[in-house]
Amino acid sequence: MTKSIESRLIIVFGLLILIVMFISSFFIIDRVKNYFYEDMQKKIDFMVNSSLVQLLQDKDLKRSELQNIIDQTMKESQYGFMINKLIVTDSQGKVIASFPRLSISFFPSDEILNSLSGYKVIKQDGERQILIFSYPIKDGKVVQRALYLEVSSQNVPGTVRDIKNILLMAYLVSITFSLLIGLLFAKTLSNPLRKLTNQALKMADGNLDVNIDVNSRDEIGKLADAFAKMARNIKMYISELEFEKQKLERILQNMSDGVVAVNSKNEIIHINESAKKFLNGNIEDFINKMEQESHSDSDITIYTSGNLTLEVSRATFIDSYLNQGFIFIIHDITQQAKLDNMRKQFVANVSHELRTPITTIKTYSETLLDVDDEETKRHFLSVIIKECDRMTRLVSDLLYLSRLDSGENILNLEEVNLSELVRFVCEKLKIHAKKKNQTLSCSILQDVVAMVDRDKIEQVLINLVSNAITYVQEGGKINVVLQKEEDSIKIIVQDNGPGIPEEDLPRIFERFYRVDKARSRELGKSGLGLSIADEIVKAHGGRILVESKVGSGTTFTVVLPAKEVENLL
Template identity: 70%
Template sequence: MTKSIESRLIIVFGLLILILMFISSFFVIDRTKSYFYDDIKNKIEFMVSSSLIRILEDKSLTQQKIQEIIDQSMKQSQYGFMIQKLIVTDNRGRLLASFPRMDISFYPSDEILTSLAGYKVIKRDSENQTMIFAFPIKSGKSVERSLYLEVSCQSILETVTDIKNILFMAYVIGMGFSLFIGFLFAKTLSNPLRKLTRQALEMAQGNLDVKIEISSQDEIGKLASAFKIMATNLKRYITELEFEKQKLERILQNMSDGVLAINSRNEIIHINESAKRFLKDDIHGFLDKIQAQKSSVVSQPIIYEVDGYTLEVSIAFFVDSFQSTGMVFILHDITEQAKLDRMRKQFVADVSHELRTPITTIKTYSETLLDVDDESVKREFLTVIIKECDRMTRLISDLLYLSRLDSGENILRIEEVNISELVRFVCEKMRIHANKKHQSLLCNVQEDIIIDADRDRLEQVLINLINNAITYVQDGGRIEVCLKKENGNIELTVEDNGPGIPKEDLPRIFERFYRVDKARSRSLGGSGLGLSIADEIVKAHGGRVLVESEEGVGTKFTVVLPLKEKGQVTL
């Protein structure tokens, strides 16, 4: 828990006063007790040495006389009230006289025996409530008797207790007064600091126009003056930095390239809108993959693909606020270039592959013909060669047609077309092929629909879709062709109950040379361009081709054409 400077000053001040009081109290009480004990000692020694010992030195005194002397002395002595016990013994430790009188058997104490040995004994008991005196009484050089006294020190203890109480009350009053003075002193010191702290916090929150007013000329006043100068300088520097920051942010935010900066702790310190669009919610995944690929010295850009984007990532290094190495990633969008490059490579590979097969067949059969004399075999081989040449001719013709479509050349011959009659005609023509596989081909056309279009090209589209269905649907399957008006459009559907198209292949079926079952498609004579051509023809008519399929259930192709009056087809 954080303590204020006031509380710390008061606590320190109070502790100093307490320590001072404790030390002074210890010495005062100790010296007072010592004084009173010394006073009692001196008084008892004076009383004994000046009267009793001199009287008791007379050897002729009888035991009765000694008792009378003791009784008389205790009555006349001003210190008699302090003496609890007085005993006189002979040199053998036998009791001669006592006060108060003792009727029980007597046994000399250690102090008495010590005094009979010629030594004076003065000591206090363990609780300091009684002082014990033992004096040897000599006659010449020999000890004739012993004088033993027990003096009460209760009055001393009571006096010391009273002194302690007085000191405690004085200390409480002094402590309260001292703490009050310390509180006032702490206030005079902390108030300017508290005010300066409040103003500094306002500065830290961005209010550099705060007025710092400290009138004192001491160290606090100098500190306030330094804060005032610092605030002025900071305001100027921050204004300049804000201008540069805004300019840099405008540049970065309007860049088409993505910019992402991280510090040495992998914390994102900047990211522009382009980078957010490219990476979306996978920023940390991007950082993990890029950092796993980069070497200690990045000399070549890294290609990174994410969610439909192909990015060329360049990396630069900088020193961050932790005095370590941060990184800046420049994300250049090369999606279209990469897509075109892939399409070009795939197209070249597909064309090469499609041409290689018939060329190889022609070459093989031609070389074989050189060594064959049988006319029937030659005719069979020549038939195969002609078939492969026709296949290459169709492939090249389709490629030329697609090239013309890609170039934007107007290849449509627009005329008035009864599309209902066209659908019936194509169905009848294709029914012969369907019957060979025992397939049912249904034609559902309920009304005549007339549009402006290229009849031959639409026929090509319809033949391609129906032929694909006949080719891939199993024997005994079902194919249905339906034509209807729907929401201002014409919808022509070709639906079958064939094997269907895998879900992962659906987005690519209109790509050139793309086959779902490559081996089977090629064996059936398909080039992989039919759906591409159909899609381009429909697009040239302002429409689109949709596909729905489920494996094991069937496939449904829908050609959607805008229903327009004659002369309104946009090419």
Template identity: 75%
Template sequence: MTRSIESRLIIVFGLLILILMFISSFFVIDRTRNYFYEDIQKKIEFMVSSSLLRILEDKNLTQEKIQDIVDKSMKQSQYGFMIQKLIVTDSRGRLLASFPRMDISFFPSDEILTSLAGYKVVKQDLENQTMVFAFPVKSGRIVERALYLEVSVQNILATVTDIKNILLMAYIVAMIFSLFIGFLFAKTLSNPLRKLTRQALEMAEGNLDVKIEISSQDEIGKLASAFKVMATNVKKYISELEFEKQKLERILQNMSDGVLAVNSKNEIIHINESAKKFLKDNVERFLEHVQGDKDWIDTQRIYEVDGWTLEISTAAFIDSYQGTGTIFILHDITQQAKLDRMRKQFVADVSHELRTPITTIKTYSETLLDVDDETVKREFLGVIIKECDRMTRLISDLLYLSRLDSGENILKVEEVNISELVRFVCEKMRIHAKKKNQKLICSTEENVVIEADRDRLEQVLINLINNAVVYVQEGGQIEVGLEKDEEHVRITVKDNGPGIPEDDLPRIFERFYRVDKARSRSLGGSGLGLSIADEIVKVHGGKILVESKEGVGTTFTVVLPVNRGV
């Protein structure tokens, strides 16, 4: 149950008054009671010390004399009416005199025994509404007698009760007036707030033209003024958002790429005409396909549906449920994919057709080398064998790529000390670098171990470092590095060579693609090395990144997973 601000203010106001009343009454009553008790104590001690104690110090007094002294003192003392009982005992606690006189057997109380030990006793007995006093009567340092008194405090308690009643009545009157004033104060605060609330609710329902009246210059007036400014700004922003929304919808609907957006509950919140054309009735199947695959986010994947080959780019956003939604951009690469498949098929066919005749040529050439003939003929046959080896490597590369394309598992997975492998390859390639006076620097972390195919990773590293050695000018520098974090291993091959043009960067991993075709052929390149390296790294669950700037150099980064099985 919700309470209004009025009721809360009145309750708080009332509680504060009650607390103040309780604290003040407690201190007033307690202080008054203590004052009366202290006053009685001073009066009794003055009466006793000024007369009785001095008289009773005479150890020669007889019991009858002591009784006469007690009776006389009680008649003459102005405080006698307060004393209910007075007892005088000897040093052994035996009764010598009393008021009123006691005819029954007497037993000394604890207070009398304490005073006979030489100590004064002052005690409040609230049960009997009395104050108890006990004084030692000394002769020198020796306690000769004890004086015991019981003083009535009924008048004190009655006075305290009257004070309580007076305070109670005063507090009740004060409480009523305080609550009435609190009610009026709450009204002055709540009335303008109620009015402002009604106007704010109208704004919430869409009526941004509501007139907000400002009748004061205090905090509530400032709040009303802020609401007025807010209503004006919100109206302006909504108009701008409507315009931007219409513009964005027109752009999305007329895009050649498909756009599909889903929220965190996998509900479609937007789909344009191109996406409908590509997916048709397969939207739900597409979402089921990507729903549990977190690797789709911020990556590019290929998706095939009803004859379309789509390149899917994704991005995450925060939706209205404060969850993570996903935007899918569907780019049509059907024709490109078709051409790519045709080229791959051609490579596989040509490889199988050429392997047998090339092997035959190599066999006859090796046989001719054993024939004792002219030196020129031997040199000629050696060139034939060299070219045959080159063509054999080309065919082997083509067949290897074909096997990768077919999805065949060609890896021999084992634990590989990647640090040792990088150093081994660097040492192997250092000889080639020295021929061009190049500086090959290798820096790695120690004992980085992953699960991979050692021979294939060696092939990748040799390809990347060899490319750097071949294309970097004489006297250049090549840096090979190895780093590891919790999830990935990164191998970098950085050079200060001529670099790769920006337009060529997206295509350097395509098969048979050469940046400088004439120079690549003269250096013996087939255009397959980077393609093979890229495919090998992908099969390992990694990727190759490249950064390059003409005239500055190129950096290849091989990213491999640490704990992901191949």
């Protein structure tokens, strides 16, 4: 059970007072007792030395005369009432006078013997409550007689007892007032401390706007001022920390990289929105995998979450349990991984596309060395030339794409009548459509003029229409439509061919991607035509849209901005 500072102060104050009173009482009573005994001794000494000894020194005095002197002295002396016994002996210890008169003739006490030897004796007998005095009575240097007195000291203990009672009453009154004063003092000391305690508890609960009302100039007042200053400083520091915390949280929440912090007990203490989006609810699986695969802060771990490829690095920190926690930094490298895969696939496709004609040229060239027939030689040389042309087209297309990727301005913008251009392309490719009994038609609702690169847009149209002619079955239909809308120009190439599978649609503009790889290679297609067309349209600020359904045909829509822009790149 805890005690308040008031009770402790009162107890300590009371104990100190009691100790002081006990010690002072002991010395006072002892001093009073000694005082009474010393007073009695002085009175008896005065009585004896002032008259009695002088009267008894006459050696010629007879016993009756000595007795009369004793009786007269006891009668006249103001201190006679104190004397219980008075004996005068000669030099042999025989009683020659006494009060009261004794029947004994000899009184050989130790005190008488010491006095007959010339010594004055004063002795206290506590049991009988008397003081014993023994005086030598000398004639010159010779002891003639001895005077023995027994003085009652019974009134001394009573007086001391009365003094004790008086002191006890005084002490009771004193200690009562002292305790009251101590209580008031304790309250004046504890009240400010109690206020400080209450304010400190409020501060501990987070209320730093406390008013510490302690009107004191002493150490407690200084302590209250220190508390007030501490509260102001803590409030200022907390405000700064809150600001920094909010700033840090805002930074973390708006980071494009994901951040996940876990403590030593695998409890998530922070996760930002990017991390939630990347992990898509698989946070526990992510943490378990990171624990298995990460061994040091320098480790980089690749983690796959759905369609995302994530690069994860980690750092350690000391958590609130004084153990090691981890911070995982998640970087989305999906696009980079995709580009890396595309780059690898691109290199592989280029290698494959070049290897086929090179192999064909090498084979036919080696065979030519052993062929004597002119017609066969001519056939082999035509195959070699055809493959060389194929390699040339492939390299030209690659160089053109490289120029587009580098951001080089390859457009020669001019005012072009797109209606005439579409008609020109259709007329130019109709001969190829007739070879497959296909119907190639143009639907031009109005003349449309735009700032474009004529050759590049012609290349796009030729690519789209020739692809339709190539892949649409014999007897199929191809329709090219030119129309102008409010803010755009649309060139639509529509066919009723076999269509493109839905899973292939997102990839048809990728380089070297073919829906029907075997047939495309037989037809001499490199897989770069749509990629080049898409890049050209993008360079004009437009886009190519595609809609297709297997068995229902395909529709390509070239969308160009209708505004005349001088610098489109």
